[in-house]
Amino acid sequence: MALMPKILIVAGTDPTGGAGIVRDIETASHFSVRTGLAVTSVNVQDDHHVGTKLPMNGDIIRGQMLAALRSDKILAIKVGMTGSPEIVEAICSVLDNFSDIPVILDPVIRASSGGVLADDRTVTVIKEKFLKYCYLVTPxxxxxxxxxxxxxxENHSRTIEQAKKLLASGSKYVLAKGGHETGEIAIDSLVSSSRTTNFSNARLNATMRGTGCTLSTAIACAIAQGKSLEDAVKTAKNYVYQLLRERTASFSKS
Structure with a gap:
């Protein structure tokens, strides 16, 4: 029997399981992918607010990542909440020595409840130092x-222009998500320096915490399973769409 592929998840906690590492592990389990973990921040949060955040120090981050990377073959790295400039720099210092592993960044800046998870200094370091390590960013x-x-x-054309600016900062691909746009069709665009591929679904009247975590982790899992990036995005989007459809159905019955 073939060994299950493995990814490394670098992210923060959510005690409710609605987002963060718990949601990442659940997603990987659905796709039969094993996970290694590096916890960036221990958080007190729920559906309504973000309370206390306890970011790990850089040495702890490096130690966790290196332990996971040295123990098994890691086929993709998903990074979610970073939490501080020191953590971003610690992650970059590890990635310097593992440039062959695709990195998928879900740039968690605010929680769905509105709480800030990455301040301006952290965002600056992500832009200036981290994006160049990223195979894909999913904002x-x-x-x-x-x-x-x-x-x-304010429109999808402008969204594509902004995505191309992230390419100029170093990321190889950007998946610009259209969930915050309006209209009957929701469009996510996979943007590279040479082409843009659109993925469209009927917009659902449903919201769910952790969709960004789920999508980016599902993409990492599909890449680890050997799928092309476009197929990985399609697989991940279909999975998230199904979760949202189930949520819509449950609301209509209640």
Whole structure:
């Protein structure tokens, strides 16, 4: 029997399991992918607010990542909440020696409840030092605006322009997510220096915490299983869409 592929998840905690590492592990389990972990921050948060955050120091981050990377073959690295400039720099120092592993960054800046998870200094270090290590970045529209230092995109053409600015900062691909746009069709765009591929679904009247965690982890899992990036995005989007459809159905019955 073939060994299950393994990814490394670098992210913060959520005691409710609605987002963060718990949601990442659940997603990987669905795709039959094993996980190694590096906890960046221990958080007290729920659906309504973010309370206390306890970021780990850089040495702890490096130690966790190196232990995971040296113990097994890691086929993709998913990074979520970083939490501090020191943590971003610690992650970069490890990635310097593992440049062959694709890194998928879900640039967690604010929680769904509105709490800040990455301050301005952290965002600056992500832009200036981290993006060059990224195979794929998966920002929603507010995150895309923050990372480019611009206003929230008002149309999809502007969204693509902002995504290309992240490419100029070093990321190989950007998946610009259209969940915050309006209209009957939700469009996510996979942008590279040479092409843009759109993924469209009917917009659902449902929200769910942790969709960014789920999507980025599902992409990492599909890449670890040998899928192309476009197929990995399609697989991940279909999974998230199904979760949202189930949530819509449960609301309609209640």
């Amino acid at each position: 929603n529209l507010p995150e895309l605006a923050t990372l480019t230092g611009e206003k929230l995109s």
